[in-house]
Amino acid sequence: MRILISNDDGLSFPGLNRLRERLEAFGETWVFAPAEEKSATGMALSIYKDVYVKKLDERTFEVDAFPVDCVNVALHAGFAPPFDFCVSGINKGVNMGQDIWYSGTVGAARHAFIHGVPSFAVSCGYLDHEGDFTKVADIFSEIFARFSANADQNFLLNVNIPMTAKDAGDIKWAKLGRRIYRDNYKRVVNDDGSMLLNLGGSVLSHGGETETDFHWYDKGCTVITPLSIDATDYKKLKHHGG
Numbered sequence: 001m002r003i004l005i006s007n008d009d010g011l012s013f014p015g016l017n018r019l020r021e022r023l024e025a026f027g028e029t030w031v032f033a034p035a036e037e038k039s040a041t042g043m044a045l046s047i048y049k050d051v052y053v054k055k056l057d058e059r060t061f062e063v064d065a066f067p068v069d070c071v072n073v074a075l076h077a078g079f080a081p082p083f084d085f086c087v088s089g090i091n092k093g094v095n096m097g098q099d100i101w102y103s104g105t106v107g108a109a110r111h112a113f114i115h116g117v118p119s120f121a122v123s124c125g126y127l128d129h130e131g132d133f134t135k136v137a138d139i140f141s142e143i144f145a146r147f148s149a150n151a152d153q154n155f156l157l158n159v160n161i162p163m164t165a166k167d168a169g170d171i172k173w174a175k176l177g178r179r180i181y182r183d184n185y186k187r188v189v190n191d192d193g194s195m196l197l198n199l200g201g202s203v204l205s206h207g208g209e210t211e212t213d214f215h216w217y218d219k220g221c222t223v224i225t226p227l228s229i230d231a232t233d234y235k236k237l238k239h240h241g242g
Contacts, residue, residue, distance in 0.1 A: 001027030001148065004074050004083040004112065007091065008067045008104025010037045011060075015090030018137035019122065023087065025141070026148060028059070030083070032074040034104075035064040041104040043068055043111065053077070067108035075115055085148060086112035089122030090133050090140070094160045096213040097179030097206060100227065106158060113156040114229060120144065121156075125163040136161050139222060142168035158225040160213060165222050172221040177212030180205045 011033040044066040052064035063070040088108040095103040109121035124136045188196040206214040
């Protein structure tokens with residue numbers, strides 16, 4: 001088995017390293033990851049622009065670009081044989097609801113999925129760069145074992161693991177919930193009147209719907225949401241005769 005690993009927190013991030021340690025038990029791991037943090041870059045891809053790649057060892061590559069670039073280089077630049085799975089993470093902070101459209105973690109997994117590689121996006125409640133991701137990696141390795149053994153078709157699974165989870169026993173499959181963002185910019189006005197705006201973070205909350213990823217995550221469950229590429233609004237399409 002050959003497993004591609006990437007993330008959006010950067011090559012040196014401990015979540016990625018713990019993940020790789022656990023996935024080595026299943027097969028050959030290859031890491032193509034950003035040189036530095038590239039959070040909230042979604043599906044951004046570098047075109048008509050040089051991408052710097054540094055080979056650190058036989059199966060580890062630093063890519064000075066977006067997470068999707070990392071996956072694209074791994075799949076199409078001739079550095080590696082075909083992959084059986086892609087795992088993106090472990091991300092610091094969850095990716096639920098509309099987060100999936102902004103997340104570089106989910107973007108990397110989605111790109112592999114688009115190109116025919118069964119993929120996982122793995123996130124957790126840690127927000128600390130120095131957090132211990134060992135337990136999260138242990139739990140995901142149990143999840144990976146279940147799906148890798150029976151994978152007969154392409155899939156994209158969004159996995160969110162709470163820090164209170166003890167094992168992979170309490171898993172809920174759930175639809176995406178509704179994220180609520182309240183964004184605030186810090187503003188610095190330059191002498192010439194131009195401005196520097198910094199979105200240092202958003203105040204995050206979510207709708208109160210039940211049976212969603214947020215609902216079960218808040219109850220301490222590991223949540224898996226199967227994702228698709230089709231973003232068609234079928235209700236509106238039908239309304240207009242489509």
